[in-house]
Amino acid sequence: MSLMTFLLQNVLNALQWGSFYAIIALGYAMVYSILMLFNFAHGDIFMAGSYIGFGIATGLLYLVTSGIIAMPHWLILVLTIILSMFVTSFLGILVERIGYRPLRNAPRASAAITGLMIGIILETANLALLGAKRRGFPALITQKVYTIGGAFVTNRKILVVVVSIGLMLLLDQFVRKTKWGMAMRAMSYDFVVVPLMGVSIDIIAPLTFAIGSALAAAGGVLYGISYPVLNPYMGIIIGWKAFVAAILGGRGSIMGAALAGFLLGFIEIFVATVFPSTLRDLIAFSIVLVILTFRPYGFFGKPYSAKLRL
């Protein structure tokens, strides 16, 4: 394998891995930018989204194989993504209603704790309801391996990158072009005054959670397709790392979070490529530490005074 191919292969790998960080980080960043809260339940919403997608896909496949309805596999995939996004967005609204709305005037850290606890409840409820068995996500598309300049790439990999980038662009358009998006941006600018202007925080906050959760669900389904082993704790580590990416991107910059997600993916993959892979977390997070030491407000964030509202 030549050096170029080797590099290309790693870039392709990093793109796929970064996509997941990016799409999960978007959810964190939405809630963080607009409501100034950490939604620590987000990693577990991602897990729930993946399980919901698993349920929908299995159900649809069952209907197809038993001959009740006929549809091609790509349609099942599309339906799975859309339906699980839809269902999971309600989960997001529920989380906001239970864990965040009652705490709107409380210290921000308290809301972070409720998020953390809701996350634990989601994990445990899943474990109690579905049992400890790992679930295999149904293979909705048969894997095909292509070679580009000696590097291997699968149709799943392409799907993951294309769909997640597509969703990101869609979100970007939504936030920048629509009235709702404008309301959100206004809220992120000042959530004390803006509600006085007739933009209700009781609508914007659930909407933010719903969109973030829908994105997490899409990420969850894509994740299930690429890494088809689901378990109740799958959202924890990826969630915390995406959280790092979201903050690294900078407050007030949703796309910054996505870019930081890709960056984290690239850092992790390339550190593991260049150094002994044992040292990956050590070096990757040291890099994060150094970045934040020199750019204390993230990549795209502006300096602001965000002490906890105690």
Add this chain to the structure above:
Amino acid sequence: MKERKNKRFSRIREMFSGIPALGWLVGALVAVIIEYYFGNSLADFLHMDRLPVLFGVVVILKRPLDIPGAFVYVMLIYAIPIAVVARLTSRLMNRIAGFFDRLPLWVSAIVHLILLYYVLSVWTDLSDYRLLILKLSLIAIMVTLSLNVINGYMGEFSCSHPGFMALGAYVSSIFSVGLFVNDRILGHALLGVVPAWVGQLVFPIGLLLGGAIAAIGALIVAIPSFRTRGDYLAIISLAFMFIVKSLFDNLGFLGGARGLGSQPDWATLPTIFIWAVLCIWTINNFVESTMGKALNAVRDEESAAESMTVNTRKTKMIAFMFGAFWAGIAGGLFAHVLRYVNPGTFGLRKLAEVLAMVYFGGLNSVIGSIVGAVGFNLLSEMLRPLEIIKWIIIPTLLILVMIFRPTGLIAFKHFDVREILKPKLKAKERM
């Protein structure tokens, strides 16, 4: 109806309002002594397999038929003796407390602490399970309190505490295992195996070393925090935690992921008790000092604090190092209680646990941290029989606490030792 209830409640309250801390302690002492001598026969009489260890909760959850028995047991052994003794001796105890009140504070504090230690040691003498829970709770108090300095008093959202604990745990383990134990990972004992009493003498050195290294590690978090505000610090501290865990995973000579075992059995109850008291005492003094007020000023408005001549950099650095130091000590004790330490222990789960204890108990409050740590640990052990459901009930409880008391159960409260220990007047007489 409600008024009557309130009236009754206030009467009960008044009945017990004139009892000083000393009285309660003596009551508790009587209760544990009664349990020590009669607990088993009473449990036998009530047809319970054995005496309930944690106030009957575990028994109730396992065998609902034992509910009345457990209730009677708790009433007869704890509630009634404590109430009766405390009430009857209140006059005498008030007089004694009044006498102590005129002496220097430390005399009175030491007398109370000796009593408290005696109560605890009699209580735990009946069951080693209780002893273990007590040890872990005392360590949890230290961790919670030290995190409260950073998260509560200084108002940062620091996630690095498991990392500090890991540093303390490993350094003190290297000290004790490397120098005094023949071990397959760290090799021959460099100073030879020593008898237990020598171990008790050198153990503080190991713990202090662990605390010191943790404090130095804290600089890695504290220095970027000069420029970074609020949320970015959360990321820095989180990154620090990941780095420490990954570091110990990679240090082959410490056993890597396999962990480091066979620590000597030095973390006995008196040792942990003394360290916990020291921790509470120094942290309370720290937060009540000018420096502690500076912490609050930094939390409320950093630039204002700066302009009021608070050296914010120094304040932050000291707070971080101080918190990390005690977390390191707690980590060292933790490693010696379990007599095993591995990097996996100090991960995201530990973080969630520590954060939960701080915010459950109450921000900016020493007493809140004590309540939070002990409450969380007891709850976690009491609900053990529920298995999986336990991890639905505990988070739900925490969410409820957060919703109804967003800053925690007992937040923003001064911990004034003199106030607690002084003789109490009846509510009526106070008027």
Add this chain to the structure above:
Amino acid sequence: MKRGFLALTIVAAFLMVGWTMTTPTPAAARTIVIGLNIPLTGDIPKVGESSKNAAEMWLSDIKKAGGLKVGGKTYKVKLAIEDNESQASSAVSAATKLITEDEALAIVGPQASKQAVPAGEVCNNYKTPMISPWSTNPATTKDRPFVFRGCFLDSFQGPVIANFVTQEYHFTKAAVLYDVASDYPKGLAGYFKKAWEKLHGAGSVVAFESFTTGDTDFSSQLTRIIKSDAQFLFLPQYYNEVPLIVQQAHALGWKKPIVGSDSWGSPQTIKLCGKDCYGCFFVSHFVAKGAKGITKAFCDRYQAKYGEEPDDVAALTWDSLHIIQKAIENCGKLTGNLKKDRVLVRNAMAKIKDFQGITGKMTFTEEGDPIKCAVIVKINDKGEYVFYKSVCP
């Protein structure tokens, strides 16, 4: 005054009810409690579930037989199950609780080494026999007369795999991918490397790559492995990662053989992995498919009861419980004094020779580690685990 009277009556009533309702238990001394210290929540809940299943099956057998007969007396048996949450500290409190509160005569578990090492210390201090069915860390039993284990050690398994691959394929260059933060894969990877380099000289392990628990993307490690000219990949991982790694390796163009360790043994591996794992070899404690005799009986019953094939944890837990049962029966007579009985059981356990379990014949060494055979299993074209050959020490 009236109210005081009322309160007193309530207390008295409770006292009466409490006294009459709870049934007297004079037979308490005649009950044997076996403790189970297993991870029902946390990282590896499936391990806990399997152990619990096997234990409940064992208990129902005992109940059917009317109890455990020791020296002419019949004892009732009770299981005390504690969740150790996959955490070292919780495993220590669970072990302490089992010993001091539940008065367990013997304890099975913890399963994973990171809990078994500290819990073993507790059991040894309290002189309570403990057997960890699944822990492969040498430190678990080292210098602890009261602690045993039910599985073979990594130091045995590593050379078995190295020898097998050398004989089967005549390869000389190996690649390893393992989880650095989990002690079982890490230990086994080390032993394999040592054994392989002993056979083929230093530097013959051309890629020694690692990741961290919870990772799901292995592309960078696999890319490095593919870049090295390794002839096969050794994968000492659990079913969490095996399907992902194998599938990703194939997606990245890897076509050479992949060999696994005993941790592949769960039926979940093949269920999650699918066609990608066909044709692979791995080492195991036992084979469910095509098993004979008691092993088959166990597998069939387990399948019927829980609707899935038993995994290695279930089988090893089953064997461990039977070892304890046999040790108790071999005691001849229980004194009724728990402390003495525990020592009796421990001594009986150490003396067990050629115990015929479903995972093979076992005899304990001085350290409390069993000497037992390993089985090489092939995954056939139908996705079934079939017996390939047996390797004995």
